[in-house]
Amino acid sequence: MERAVRDQAEPLGRALARIATNAAKGPTKAAKKSKKARAEGGPAGEAAALPDDGSVLHIGDARYRVERNPPALTELQLPRSLLAGFPVCPKLRCTPGDGAQRYGPPCEVESSGPVEAGPGACTFDPRHLYTGKVCGDRAVRAVSYNILADTYAQTEFSRTVLYPYCAPYALELDYRQNLLKKELAGYNADLICLQEVDKSVFVDSLAPALDAFGLEGLFRIKEKQHEGLATFYRRAKFSLLSQHDIAFSDALLSDPLHKELCDRLAKYPLVQEKVLQRSSVLQVSVLQSTTDPSRKICVANTHLYWHPKGGNIRLIQIAVALSHIRHVACDLYPSIPIIFCGDFNSTPWSGTYSFISSGHVAEDHEDWVSSGEDERCNMALRHPFQLLSACGEPAYTNYVGGFHGCLDYIFIDRTALEVEQVIPLPSHEEVTTHQALPSVSHPSDHIALVCDLKWK
Numbered sequence: 001m002e003r004a005v006r007d008q009a010e011p012l013g014r015a016l017a018r019i020a021t022n023a024a025k026g027p028t029k030a031a032k033k034s035k036k037a038r039a040e041g042g043p044a045g046e047a048a049a050l051p052d053d054g055s056v057l058h059i060g061d062a063r064y065r066v067e068r069n070p071p072a073l074t075e076l077q078l079p080r081s082l083l084a085g086f087p088v089c090p091k092l093r094c095t096p097g098d099g100a101q102r103y104g105p106p107c108e109v110e111s112s113g114p115v116e117a118g119p120g121a122c123t124f125d126p127r128h129l130y131t132g133k134v135c136g137d138r139a140v141r142a143v144s145y146n147i148l149a150d151t152y153a154q155t156e157f158s159r160t161v162l163y164p165y166c167a168p169y170a171l172e173l174d175y176r177q178n179l180l181k182k183e184l185a186g187y188n189a190d191l192i193c194l195q196e197v198d199k200s201v202f203v204d205s206l207a208p209a210l211d212a213f214g215l216e217g218l219f220r221i222k223e224k225q226h227e228g229l230a231t232f233y234r235r236a237k238f239s240l241l242s243q244h245d246i247a248f249s250d251a252l253l254s255d256p257l258h259k260e261l262c263d264r265l266a267k268y269p270l271v272q273e274k275v276l277q278r279s280s281v282l283q284v285s286v287l288q289s290t291t292d293p294s295r296k297i298c299v300a301n302t303h304l305y306w307h308p309k310g311g312n313i314r315l316i317q318i319a320v321a322l323s324h325i326r327h328v329a330c331d332l333y334p335s336i337p338i339i340f341c342g343d344f345n346s347t348p349w350s351g352t353y354s355f356i357s358s359g360h361v362a363e364d365h366e367d368w369v370s371s372g373e374d375e376r377c378n379m380a381l382r383h384p385f386q387l388l389s390a391c392g393e394p395a396y397t398n399y400v401g402g403f404h405g406c407l408d409y410i411f412i413d414r415t416a417l418e419v420e421q422v423i424p425l426p427s428h429e430e431v432t433t434h435q436a437l438p439s440v441s442h443p444s445d446h447i448a449l450v451c452d453l454k455w456k
Helices: 012-024 029-039 045-049 156-162 173-186 199-211 248-254 256-265 269-277 311-332 351-358
Strands: 056-059 062-065 139-146 191-198 215-221 227-234 238-243 281-289 296-303 338-343 387-389 398-400 403-405 408-413 417-422 449-455
Touching (some): 139 296, 139 338, 139 408, 191 199, 191 338, 199 215, 215 238, 215 281, 227 281, 227 296, 248 256, 248 269, 248 281, 248 311, 256 269, 269 311, 281 311, 296 311, 311 338, 351 387, 351 408, 408 449
Parallel strands (some): 139 191, 296 338
Antiparallel strands (some): 056 062, 215 227, 238 281, 281 296, 338 408, 387 408, 398 403, 417 449
16 A cells, blocks of 8 residues: 655645645646556556545555545535424535445534424414325315515515515515415425515525425526526336427517417507516426326416506417427427416406416406506407316406406316315415415415316
8 A cells, every 4th residue: 555654744734835836737647647547448547646535645643545626515504584383495406427426524504593483383384184194096186376475575665555564574585484384294295386486595595495395496587587497207107308488579570489479469569569578477397197198288388467457468478388388288299288376466357367278368358457457458369279268267366465366277178187175275264364465374465275186
């Protein structure tokens, strides 16, 4: 065994610097040997020069076992808000990520503040009684949920105008994340479609937390925004075949699929300008069953334009969405069923809901003039799908101080899928315990839709 020996009087820092200098020098005998080894098919280059795990370094009388790139914890932080009975999920990143089962020195961290008592009964606790186990192989539990982006919750307008009834601490991200992670984990879902997901929340919180519960996450940010859409699927049930995300404005202008619609829209320049200014996106993922490869499914997720007078804009957006989904589910993967989730910002009597559920909207529908006569935009639209709202038409899925209504839906392909059960929404008493949403017992101003589906 070769020995590396240094004078005990030599400072360790100087010895290490000398070793580094020698290692950085040009070809040496060792390098020439490695050339020969290369010719003979042996290890060469840097890999040959580096010590292997288990080698022994001798410094004077001391012997040191060499471990290359040992695991070491560089940073460990806890959320500011810790609640008794709510999960804390670590996010781990290994550098380099070689996947080896190796261990470093154990580390621990203590919270800077106390672990607080939880809020008591949460709105989702009774719902978890229906979702205690993951569905069987022939069923799929789907969730659609606008989780309220932190970028919106933390504005002065939100605190003083939209949600003045909500305790300020309950609007803080760390507090709401406690509730969100417990709520989502407790649904034991196979598919979760989320809207208003901050990029940092997806990367640093939801993705690692739901990964611990067997869910893989996909994220699509909105154009020029800090939030977007997230789709999670259970790895034990599905594998990802492909993704087909689009931004509505870009697709309308550049994709030949939408040329006819784009040409028709050009006749209404004021509406066209508004449509193209919107940052809304569509997330489309094609999944394959891990137990039955013949079963594939197209999962779509979106968040349409929010303005109460934007019904004409939403009709254009949903027309682009359904045309794109048709291309994926009919052209690329013929006849695969569709699950279309989202915050559609549309009530059951709106043009958008009527168009999705009936397959057509008339050119004289009142939503074409929702922004006023100057922005009238009359078009007859059609799509080929037979879509059904799996959770029906609840009295509301959004409940704030100044508004309540049904805006969120899980649409399913009624020719291929059927509803096995709909998880009941919280009671009106539970929703209004703290006046409205969000609250200390509910993390968003929307309510999650949860249902169990099965193939026909």
